[in-house]
Amino acid sequence: MWKYYALLSAFFAALTAVFAKIGVKDVDSDLATAIRTTVILFITWGIAILGNHTCDFRCIPSRTWIFLILSGAATGLSWLFYFRALQLGDVSRVAPIDKLSVVFTICLSFMFLKEPINAKVIVGALLITAGSIVMLYK
Structure with missing residues (x-):
């Protein structure tokens, strides 16, 4: 089953690159990243709330919090650099290098x-x- 999720991830990552390239055309790449992140925030919290996964929130160990925060920081930095690269370069070249x-x-x-x-x-x-x-x- 993981292979299907990985393929779907790759497909949506490809859509992300194409949509992002179009989206950063007329706006600062940092602002574009902030808008994208806000959309992701609403979608993921919606899934967590609708799936009734928020009760697990209280049981997250502090070590897990640290690594989730570090992962979030790394993701944010990755997206900021990715969107800037898309703004400056061709998506067909930026995405493979990414x-x-x-x-x-x-x-x-x-x-x-x-x-x-x-x-x-x-x-x-x-x-x-x-x-x-x-x-x-x-």
Whole structure:
């Protein structure tokens, strides 16, 4: 089932890139990110409230809070830089370079989470890296 969610995530990320490129055309990229974040805020809180998941709110351990806050900060910074890159560059070049995050994730998950890396993962990471490097140059 996780594969379907991952594919849906990739599809909506692609829509995000295209919609964002159009959306940042006539507005500051930071303001565009703030608007996008507000929409996400309402959608996710709506899902949490309608799904009756807010009762779990009180039971979140402090360590979890720390990492969720750090994750949120990293996400916000990623979006700010991504929207600025979209404003300045072609979406067809920015989006593939942004996917270097996959390579960074593989490296960080190996170092900090001790997740295994096999030949298939290494080859995939190298291909993503090569593709991103190609996109850096016209």
